[in-house]
Amino acid sequence: MAKPTQSELKILQILWDKGPSSVRDVHEKISEDKDAGYTTTLKLMQIMAEKGHAARDTSSRTHIYTASVSENDAKTDLLSSFISSTYKGSAKSLVLQALGNNATSQEDLDEIKKLISSIEKSK
């Protein structure tokens, strides 16, 4: 499956968050942040259906769209392509930079440490 574009990702995120939704639903959510025409959102979602990023139920007049990739799978793909284009494939470099540059809270650090421990145990 091809990578979603930026606009498609925004829509996917809404579908992941809200579950199956109409164009109207998605459009209203998008409009909170950004001024956009309704048919723009419609067109994008139609393209997503064509590309297979979303499935749609056309049984009633108002079509209902559903993300056809799971949030985790899609983000795994995006992350791995980001790591390969920006960090030459080194997940470590990415993590070091993410932790080094951003002020990560102690709670978040704790969670990360916990995950690392559980990874180490399972080896």
Place this chain on the structure above:
Amino acid sequence: MAKPTQSELKILQILWDKGPSSVRDVHEKISEDKDAGYTTTLKLMQIMAEKGHAARDTSSRTHIYTASVSENDAKTDLLSSFISSTYKGSAKSLVLQALGNNATSQEDLDEIKKLISSIEKSK
């Protein structure tokens, strides 16, 4: 400074790795991975000079280009924009996914743990 595009990033990476370089140098490196015309690379680098992603020395016939952003700064920007578009701004989510999905080696985990300790000490 605007975010570099994918193609520009590939070129920047070469400039970071090799230091100041001619179009020929960069083009040869790119050609290892991908078939591309010389003038394509030239044009991209000219655009990068226009946009300010690279500086060029035109004192001799063969122009020499230099990245005008540091690798760390550019990647910090890219990372932060990736985190905001894909992880709703949560660096923690990104790190958890990067560690969770990729098989990170023990050495890498050790390095990450070391960094976390040093962050914690400096708080």
Place this chain on the structure above:
DNA sequence: CACTATCTACGAAAGTATTCGTATTAAAAC
């Protein structure tokens, strides 16, 4: 039933990124 609001379909325009052909000029090789 007529009127209005709301939906989809479709195509085209606008914006951005990438690719490359051609012309011109400068250096190098012979």
Place this chain on the structure above:
DNA sequence: GTTTTAATACGAATACTTTCGTAGATAGTG
């Protein structure tokens, strides 16, 4: 000194993404 090689400049073609206007159909309202 002439020919070949290698460089830049420039503009246009291609491709991909985003935006939106218009048309036609369906549902709801008075």
